[in-house]
Amino acid sequence: MRNFKMTLQYEGSRYQGWQKQENTDNTIQGKLETLLLRMTGEGIEVQGSGRTDAGVHALGQVANFHADTEMSAQEIMKYMNDYLPEDIAVISLKEVSERFHSRLNARGKTYCYRVLNTQIPHVFDRRYVHVVNRELDIDAMKRAAEYLVGTHDFKAFTSNKRGRKSTVRTIESIRIEKAQSLSMGLMGAQDEVRFWYSGNGFLYHMVRIMTGTLLEVGMHKRRPEEIAEVLASRCRENAGELVPAKGLTLMEVRY
């Protein structure tokens, strides 16, 4: 069996997340597997680097699948892009060693969470950003973020309650930057705040809860130093709000 690695982009708005579900085919994985079944006549499992939740976007999701086909990688990519819905695209596809596994071999991931910090509605970015009207203290958020960087037990920063698995993860870096949104490009306003997270792996809802917590620091509802206590408590209730999915984009998976 040949093994193919592909990089995917999708706008998550109208999907129920990455992972296929029994009661709906409205998932990214579901769309891909349905298409590969049609292409090869065989049931093929598409293995993603990880799940993305309903409404979360991807600029660089990675997945792999095994197939017994004579088609070239280029032909497969063209076939997929011809038949995928316009909000999902395969931006690269190549044959890789049989042992490559998109989830098990992933060394790290980068996510970006986009916050529009303005009272003016943004037409062109509206599907990809979370709007916060209140003023944000960027320096305070940067100081708070330093407590999250490193290897910690992030149990307070996940919505997963049952899990017996380890909740220890390593965050390599958090970058918080002012940016110019597309809509306001002409006006030159730095009205967007982007939160970039790189790490070896992220728990369920972890990026969105970290962002919600940092935003509370930015609004002076919390002090930056409190983050250390939240981590130590290992209790979800001590962390901040879960911010909406639409602001989140999976940017890159590293191998």
Next chain:
Amino acid sequence: MRNFKMTLQYEGSRYQGWQKQENTDNTIQGKLETLLLRMTGEGIEVQGSGRTDAGVHALGQVANFHADTEMSAQEIMKYMNDYLPEDIAVISLKEVSERFHSRLNARGKTYCYRVLNTQIPHVFDRRYVHVVNRELDIDAMKRAAEYLVGTHDFKAFTSNKRGRKSTVRTIESIRIEKAQSLSMGLMGAQDEVRFWYSGNGFLYHMVRIMTGTLLEVGMHKRRPEEIAEVLASRCRENAGELVPAKGLTLMEVRY
């Protein structure tokens, strides 16, 4: 009567253009006038700097309207943004002198036409770009564009056949640049070509026909020098194809 000047952004995808029509209210001007009627209880005419066609977008359309209201400019803007559909936004609104007229006082406009020059579908830009798969000779297009800059009779570059009005216009500049599209930002590919047009006014379909003609030069279907002959012919059939509306955005109106 007070006079208000506003700057508007809209995604044109689901509208039948700027100008209100008798048989549909699905136009930008129609949506704005319906809302102002609701706000003031009076029929108010919104005067745009010019029409944009069905499917054309705007990052900086300008319009004005007269109203007998006690509301502040800020209150009007908030009201409008609260009730406008999410693909239309008022990004600035202020009271101006009674004599200001968004169309008659406009000194110039800038449009941008975006072409994706790649075989890879782009999820996040798909509503705002026209896709061209063939290789484009940027230098040839730049040489061709020089023939269009200046004051010329652009009769060959408009779809309007009846018009008795002058078809002479002045193009101040045409800039053609390679750019990095949003989707490929991570990959670093310069896979987009942007055509920027600034001028004192543009005829019906003029920007889209100029772009279509320049693209034919870029594909080596025409020589750059032919543009002079096309202009001189004053005949629509000698110019290139009308490219799709979705690639076009009105960027700015200057006063």
